[in-house]
Amino acid sequence: MLELMRKHAKNWLMKFLLGMIVIVFIFYFGTQRGNEQTETVAIVDGKEIALAQVQKEYSELVEFYRRQYGNDLPDELLKGLDLKQRALNNLISQAILVEKADGLGIAATGEEVRSFIMAYPAFQRGGAFDEALYHRMLRVNRTTPEVFEAEQQKMLSAFKLEQLITEAVKVSDEEIFDFFRFQNEQINLNYLMFSPASYKSSISPSRKDLEDYLKDHGSEFRVPEQIQIKALFFPWRDYAASSGISEAEIADYYERHSSNFAKKGEKAPPISDVKPRIVQELMQISGMAAAEEAARTAHDTIYQQENFDAYATQNKLKTVTTDFFTMDGIPAPFNKLAGFPQMVMDLQKGDLGKVLSNEEGYVVIQVASRKPPYVPQLKDIEQAVENRYTEMEARNLCKKTADAMLSRLKKGKSLNQIALANRMSVEETGFFKPGDAIPKLGTNQQLSLALYQLSEGAPLPESTFEVNGGFVIVSFKERGKIDTADYEAKKENFKKILLQAKRNETFTTWLENTKALLIKEGKLKFKKDIKEL
Known part of the structure; x- marks a missing residue:
């Protein structure tokens, strides 16, 4: 047991x-x-x-x-x-x-x-x-x-x-060999590729066609919600003291951060070589602290008094008002503010957001206006609607033609006859193993599965397949020769x-x-x- x-x-x-x-x-x-x-x-x-x-x-x-x-x-x-x-x-x-x-x-x-x-x-x-x-x-x-x-x-x-x-x-031995052949056999296909682009010129939609398409596919043209904001910026450079940094502060900063100034594998340079950089960093630190205090004071005052514009005027701050934008197209410099998208989405018109920051300073934001999502009128997007309609109809016509040609093949027409009637040429994939990417056609799971059913006696699949934006008819052409030299060595494992x-x-x-x-x-x-x- x-x-x-x-x-x-x-x-x-x-x-x-x-x-x-x-x-x-x-x-x-x-x-x-x-x-x-x-x-x-x-x-x-x-x-x-x-x-x-x-x-x-x-x-x-x-x-x-x-x-x-x-x-x-x-x-x-x-x-x-x-x-x-x-x-x-x-x-x-x-x-x-x-x-x-x-x-x-x-x-x-x-x-x-x-x-x-x-x-x-x-x-x-x-x-x-x-x-x-x-x-x-x-x-x-x-x-x-x-x-x-x-x-x-x-x-x-x-x-x-x-x-x-x-x-x-x-x-049985026959089943084992069939399995070996299944694992190692290559096939070659003939195919015809029908492209939707070839059918676009024959499509002339009426006004009614476009109206109906927009009615049924309005979500494709939907303009998402748009937001407009007002902002007060508090850049650290405006609040940094250009003087007042003592030598003691510079020396203390150097001592605590000397490793930051050293190149990899080398000692830190003398303080005299990095003094300007230290001064700049200390100015930014003090400037950011002062800018944060100013921004939070502004935020709290505006929140309590609801006086965004008045506060800006009283304190000689420039108000920046954006154009309307969507959350997929946040304008600079707001797109670099951590937490900005989440915060703005939760605010209504007139709401004040929390203080945000980036490496340049702090900002106080108010939502000035919001436009709800909408589907534009046909007159405003007529060309875009016509393009989409034409693409859809060209695809449908292309598939219909390919399906009709496959039906004719199943009734006895040859691939060359179909190609000649459609001013096309029969292409050939070359040998490959079913299951792998199909040469010249790429990868299509449904087509790959269908290939296992094709043979000399049944060269055509049941349907056409959409591949790389077009529709393809494939036809089995031939099998490659199988190298059976190692079959006996692998037979037991296959069994x-x-x-x-x-x-x-x-x-x-x-x-x-x-x-x-x-x-x-x-x-x-x-x-x-x-x-x-």
């Missing part, structure tokens, strides 16, 4: 079994009493699957993916993996295996259970099974050897059932890969068919929609 486990260590169920002891501690026993009280999500042949079980399995899957891809795995990607549904599916599959094994009288022996437990690293010390450790871990998880071993017996019985289903699967794939497919098919039958018989019931959990 242990040899069987090692042989199939990469099998998904084997991984499940090897992790079962750890999972059982928390899942079956750590929460067993609570599960009896929790909400039922599904019932498999009389066995309930509780919400707590689904949540636990879901957490395990999330943790697995975070370990694989790092803790910065985006939540959007996790959501796209549909892990809640997968968690429920896993639990249903486990329940089906256990119940079917029991129903068929497939059971692991006591010796197999003991061997499995004794071989598990969690219960070993110094490479050998430690019975005291085993019992201590079970006590910590509030279970007994009898209960724990009964659960392991169920899991190992399920594993035996899976082996029974898959071990009968075989692969293992193909055999495992067929066994996985066989087992998955059995599992899905069993689920479908249980649902039909009313033995698999769902009490909760997984989307609600």
Whole structure:
């Protein structure tokens, strides 16, 4: 039994079994009493699957993916993996295996259970099974050897059932060679590329066409919200004292920052060489402090008295008023202010923002006006609407033509005849492996998948494909010669890969068919929609 486990260590169920002891501690026993009280999500042949079980399995899957891809795995990607549904599916599959094994009288022996437990690293010390450790871990998880071993017996019985289903699967030499050819074969295609640009000159939209297009596609021309602001600037240079910096202050600054003046691998230059720079930096420090104080005083006064313009006049400050702008086109120097976009988006007309700064100083901002988003009138964007309409119609006409030509090819016309009728020339990709980027055409997932169906007897795909802005018709031309020199050396490895794939497919098919039958018989019931959990 242990040899069987090692042989199939990469099998998904084997991984499940090897992790079962750890999972059982928390899942079956750590929460067993609570599960009896929790909400039922599904019932498999009389066995309930509780919400707590689904949540636990879901957490395990999330943790697995975070370990694989790092803790910065985006939540959007996790959501796209549909892990809640997968968690429920896993639990249903486990329940089906256990119940079917029991129903068929497939059971692991006591010796197999003991061997499995004794071989598990969690219960070993110094490479050998430690019975005291085993019992201590079970006590910590509030279970007994009898209960724990009964659960392991169920899991190992399920594993035996899976082996029974898959071990009968075989692969022939012909299948192995076909798989080798699939991995190594190259093909060559003929193709015709239809470009939408060729159809633009034939399109003359009416006024009604443009009006309808703007009505249906207004979001394409929507002008986002625009904002206008007023600002008071407090640059540090206006507040820096050009005199009053003592020699003692210069010497103290040099002593504390001498390493900043040294080139890499060299000693700091003498203070006399960097004195002008020190004076400049000290002026900026004092100027920034004074500018900040002035800006905050202005902000607090304006906030209390609501007198932005009056305050500027009284204190001889120049008010800068911007043109209207969108958040995608913030004008300088505001685009260099940290926190500016977030702050402005939260302000209404007349609101005063918090004091912001950059390396040049401080600024106090007030929203002068806001224009809501809108869709312009046709007369104001007629050329843009006409361009979009023409592009859309040219694309539609191009696709329609390409589809019609493919239909004619399927009825017996040759690619050269189609090319001649459309004043085109038949192009050739050259040899490449399906699945790779297609020479001269690039990458298109749907087209790449369709290539696997093409052959001498079936040279045409079911549809045309949009590639690089155009529509392409491809036709199988020829296969490249396969170098079989290393086939015999790689045959056994190909056999293992193909055999495992067929066994996985066989087992998955059995599992899905069993689920479908249980649902039909009313033995698999769902009490909760997984989307609600």
